Amino acid sequence: MAAVWQQVLAVDARYNAYRTPAHPQFRTQYIRRRSQLLRENAKAGYDPQLRRQYLKLRSQLLAQRYGPLSEQSSFRAHSNSIRSSRTTLDRMEDLEEEPRSQGSRGHRRSVSRGSYQLQAQMNRVAQEERAPGSLVPTPLAEASRAMAGDTTLSENYAFAGMYHIFDQHVDQAVPKVQFANDDKHLLACCSLDGTISVCQLVPTPPAVLQTLRGHNGPVSDFAWSLSNDIIVSTSLDGSMCIWNTHDGRCIRQIADPDSAQMLCCTFQPINNNLTVVGNSKHNIHGVNISTGKKVKGGSSKLTGRVLSLSFDSAGRILWAGDDRGSIFSFLFDMATGKLTKAKRLVVSEGSAITSISARSWISREARDPSLLVNACINKLLLYRVVDNEGALQLKRTFPVQQMSHALGSIFCPLMSFRQGACVVTGSEDMCVYFFDVERATKAIVNKLQGHSAAVLGVSFNCDESLLASSDAKGMVIIWRREQK
Template sequence: MADADSTSGSSASASTSSPDRPAAPSMPTDPDFLSCVLQPPTPSSSRPDADYVALRRLLLRRKPPSALQQRMEWRCNGKGYVAYRNFLLRRTDGGSAHSTPSNSGRWIPSPGPATLSEADSWSPIRDLRSNSGVLSRTVSLSSKQGDTERHVRFAEPAYSFVGMHCIFDNCKVSVTILKFGHTSSDLLAYGAADGSLMVCQVSEPPSVLQKMIGHSKTITDFDFSSNNQYIASCSLDKTVRVWEISKGTCIRVVYGVSSQLCICFHPVNNNLLLVGNANKEISAINFSTGRVISKLNFDDAVTALDIDHTGQLIFAGDAQGYIYTVSVNSHTGSLSRTHKNKSSKSKSPITTIQYRTFSLVARCPVLLSCAQDGNLSFFSITTDAKGYLTLICSLKLASRVQAIRASFCPLLSLEKGEFIVTGSEDANVYFYDLARPKNSCVNKLQGHGSPVIGVAWNHGENLLASSDSDGTVIVWKRAKAN
């Protein structure tokens, strides 16, 4: 140590006395790196080079932990994987989950003798087979001693998740729709079959900010204003309601003559609300006064809609599986129909219409449609022809009884492929690559105990929210890409 101190002192004095010499680069401050570098080489090492030994120690310390270790360290609101698994099993067997306003956004297993500890049965086979958020494949290999089953995990950074960020279980009926706020990674809202609308924050600690009561029947859709100060919701009770989020109060009610099925704010003129209803029409409503400015009639009930980023084109799906392109005037709110496209051969209601400004596959704006019979369609949009749609590819999933929704994965699609995420009636969340004609399923998330209805990404796409027919909302945390 004395030699080291004298050496460092002499080098310091030398650098001080030589102003023309360039300053030495700053040493890294990573404690792992420093601890490895400062350890002396072992006498038995075949390489006497201290830098080589330090680098080797650094790499060994930074090796990723095993899958078993990751599962044992997995946490959600302070609880481990086994506790949450037992919680789901109790709910499936008829047990009840306790939730109080003080622990909103958390899950608490029901007390009882069946509760297992965190160290319960951590077998490697179970750990590798139970793929909560990570794609697993099983490869069988034979040897001279007999057939043995090896479990090999293939995890791609774009699809892998590290577990659940938080869970909201304070709703006892089906959660039909959920969305994150515009350009927000923290603000989440979801509507339920009893007409309630919850606004939550998903940051630590996760909590319910507002519970807005006003609708008397199922909430079919809602949308945030561009500044996330207001929410406009529609319902089967034939009303459109506008809510002020900070106060949790309804500031305007627009009454209709039929069920209101889909709604969105105009992206350029937030004073315009566009609403599709069961009366086969889209209405443009003045946000400030609640007056209907204009209407446009269609062949069947308008069940889903979205609008492009310029605010000039509306894409609407109806109950017969048709997709319409509608031109809208941003100032006056006047509507005019331009194109009518068939999304699939079946006559099933469209549950999701989602617009994206660009796709690497299509090299132009694209549109995703999801029908209740399980047909997913991917279209390119010709902007020069006023929104004419061209089918690029489609995917047929299992037919659904419920109106299950789907969503683009924009950040994932910046790599290779065109990825979408959707719920399913087998209680899983599935990821599909529409660019793959075969083996399109690339991942699935397991954790829900009932059919998954809604999915939504936050702004940074590091969090994915999903809701089921039992009222549970799970926020999944995506793994950081290397």
């Protein structure tokens, strides 16, 4: 029943932003001590029903003391929850290169956790037999496995401690959080409050470096450029902004060509002067960020509102998902920026496709190009890309609570010769799930609990030492991998 204490701590952390506003250092000390006491009490073996009653009473007392917190409605119901997942990809995976990895002022409401540890409920399971035909490391891969740590997936993804909590967007959903490309400690998150936060995790304490202000409506999505010097963002105010990440300046604001809500965006991975955006009038458009103009021939129409976009690592195929349950593939002309519609897959009629992530390899010995998809059908879907036009074949499904919120998921960024390969997703049950996509049974590798609302966004840093997750009540948690 450790999960109940984690929920208690999540409630306390949620209200921590309102404690002693003139003395933020006290809030840090309070939440650390609270964590310590809860961990100690969790070992005492109290009756589970009493723990649940305590959680209920604690929530009521905090609400009486600080006032009720505003609840976020379903994103889809209010047209506010558009989320595109764009993971940090090894840009030339398809050329079989080695994956890249690397070994100011603070916001008054960021809550430093320092060495604070939260015991997440771990799913330590023995290695399961793989499905027939799945790829496993050969003896020739032993040296590479040793370099990667020679650990099981459960051991490698034993994220248990909270490194830090950011709550500057409290009471407004954070649909996306993303680490900068090939960076361990720089990340950004966008919010329905109309701003984007650029955060730095070192030196301690972690701090909000820049707050990007310029949109007049909720920010639906954003993307880092390959060099991390630019962020593009889309908003329900019908505009795309181009930001200088070093000084927080808005370089250019571009109106949607259709005068519609802008719902998602992604950079062309090879040519970062081009972005593709999706809007509420069912259209996608290629945009030249230097000129602010729409690319000739770079537009197309879907069957519904465009909620998610993802390129393959080579930038030759673009997938787009809409709120009618369809995924379209487009061929991208590298010379002209022209988009040509290729394939269409109906995942589930009328069920929104809220996130798409593409990857060339899942692991070093599982080289099938793959697509990871969140859909509002209570499932996370893994597809195999079966041809050079982006046609998809369903490979695996994983149970995830999702019927109304725009959830996101990611592939773990490092490829290795470990047995299995891992993906991470948010869920409406307020948990973060790790799945081994190669397991035939018992696919859950880890489950993190600590959020007090639906988990919308997830992102790894480049060396997988930290994981960021964001939720529908504005909290961003940075999780630290457990060190052995």
